[in-house]
Amino acid sequence: MTRKINIFDTTLRDGEQSPGASMNTEEKLIIARQLIRMNVDVIEAGFPISSPGDFKSVAEIGRIADDRCTVCGLTRAVDKDIEVAAEALKTAKRPRIHTGLGVSPSHLRDKLRMTEDEAIERAIHAVKFARNFVDDVEFYAEDAGRADQDFLCRIIEAAVKAGATVVNIPDTTGYNMPWAFGARIADLRERVDGIEDVTISVHTHNDLGMATALAIEAVRNGATQVECTINGLGERAGNTALEEVVMVIRMHGQELDAHTDIVTQELTRASKLVSSITGMTVQANKAIVGVNAFAHSSGIHQDGVLKARDTYEIIDPADVGAGGSQIILSARSGHAALRHRMAELGYTFEDDEFESIYQAFLEVADKKKEVYDEDLESIVHERERVTKAIWTLGAVQVSCGFPLTPTATLTLVDEGGEEHTVAAFGTGPVDAVYKAVNQIVSVENDLSEFAIKAVTRGIDALGEVTVRVTAGDGQVYTGRGSDNDIIVSSTKAYINALNRLISDRQ
Numbered sequence: 001m002t003r004k005i006n007i008f009d010t011t012l013r014d015g016e017q018s019p020g021a022s023m024n025t026e027e028k029l030i031i032a033r034q035l036i037r038m039n040v041d042v043i044e045a046g047f048p049i050s051s052p053g054d055f056k057s058v059a060e061i062g063r064i065a066d067d068r069c070t071v072c073g074l075t076r077a078v079d080k081d082i083e084v085a086a087e088a089l090k091t092a093k094r095p096r097i098h099t100g101l102g103v104s105p106s107h108l109r110d111k112l113r114m115t116e117d118e119a120i121e122r123a124i125h126a127v128k129f130a131r132n133f134v135d136d137v138e139f140y141a142e143d144a145g146r147a148d149q150d151f152l153c154r155i156i157e158a159a160v161k162a163g164a165t166v167v168n169i170p171d172t173t174g175y176n177m178p179w180a181f182g183a184r185i186a187d188l189r190e191r192v193d194g195i196e197d198v199t200i201s202v203h204t205h206n207d208l209g210m211a212t213a214l215a216i217e218a219v220r221n222g223a224t225q226v227e228c229t230i231n232g233l234g235e236r237a238g239n240t241a242l243e244e245v246v247m248v249i250r251m252h253g254q255e256l257d258a259h260t261d262i263v264t265q266e267l268t269r270a271s272k273l274v275s276s277i278t279g280m281t282v283q284a285n286k287a288i289v290g291v292n293a294f295a296h297s298s299g300i301h302q303d304g305v306l307k308a309r310d311t312y313e314i315i316d317p318a319d320v321g322a323g324g325s326q327i328i329l330s331a332r333s334g335h336a337a338l339r340h341r342m343a344e345l346g347y348t349f350e351d352d353e354f355e356s357i358y359q360a361f362l363e364v365a366d367k368k369k370e371v372y373d374e375d376l377e378s379i380v381h382e383r384e385r386v387t388k389a390i391w392t393l394g395a396v397q398v399s400c401g402f403p404l405t406p407t408a409t410l411t412l413v414d415e416g417g418e419e420h421t422v423a424a425f426g427t428g429p430v431d432a433v434y435k436a437v438n439q440i441v442s443v444e445n446d447l448s449e450f451a452i453k454a455v456t457r458g459i460d461a462l463g464e465v466t467v468r469v470t471a472g473d474g475q476v477y478t479g480r481g482s483d484n485d486i487i488v489s490s491t492k493a494y495i496n497a498l499n500r501l502i503s504d505r506q
């Protein structure tokens, strides 16, 4: 059996320190429920002395957490902080006080204005004081990543002797190279008396984009708890992303001699929840949980994934609750991807028929970044309409706007291939076009309905127009047309309705 790595989630404390990400108690409870569902080992629920809201959140989360999940409150190495945290944690079945202070030269000299010995005294006192309230006390050595290693060993040993059950070695500024940070952990394990009896935790930040690498290297060197946040939320460039650490451990568990108890199928849901509650958007290409994490856009990749998913995917999307692999249809997509998606939508075509569908698809794709299912449906339906056409659109142009009189110039092509061109005025651009159509296709009808909708997302969406015309005998005919240009889709829809009306009477 591999080593169990505890996942300590600090989304609700360090994550919330991300500018603009503050949450109220209700929102924190929603996230906490998801963290519990995901099986995290520890939830750092807040910094109780910092505000009544944080106090309440820690107390409420303590109430809902089961006896498998530790609830932790942060404090400075200050008695009052510890007393308030202990009070907030009274509701928790498994309470933990997380106390500590800065240990790097700049923290000691510039922030705390303490000598190393004074810092050790403060650490011993804080841990002992916290142990009066709870059995589980985690000591953090803030900015350990830039601390003098001999001093770090001394203060950690003092904290362990004072009763710390967990020692947290943060790279607060994300400064280290992963192997140097790993070496610090290995050195602590070698030199600190009693460290084998406590959990070594690591808490890394992403200032150089290496938070996950730092945490993994620490695990490789003996750490058995990783502190992290959903989506890597946190101060400045953020904390270690929980989903990344968990999936690295899952993918390389044997090599790392490590596993976690996280229900990985809940990762995507957790990511979306945190993003929607905090308003912090997840970048599209974010590992594991970005919307593009399992999306394939180039024709070569799509062809590979359709033949065998693992040609371009190392994780099964289902394992992180991400639905499935996505084939993004765009101008770079090939025949295989289009045929596959069409088949999923229930359309199969003979080769020559498919080729003309593919060409129609490329025309749409050239105008749009991404072609959606609704676009494909429109392409297929447009084709069905065109095959029944008596009149087809040759060209349409309108000039309109204030203070112009809307004018349309229109060319329709009849069944024999002859072009008919006219111009007409109207009360608006569509009215002008419809008057021009009526001049060419002279068939008695009344336009009884006109509706337009965007069939896909974005500014480059296809606009689909539906019209209903009533013939002289009261019979109603529906026509549809779609195009990126709504004047073109309006024209196509009207012609489509009139073609139906005429063919019904032939």
Ligand code: KIV
Pocket: 014, 140, 141, 142, 143, 168, 170, 171, 172, 173, 203, 205
């Ligand atoms: O980054 C850090 O060092 C911290 C500590 C308070 C644990 O967040």
Ligand code: ZN
Pocket: 014, 170, 172, 203, 205, 235, 239
């Ligand atoms: Zn931090």
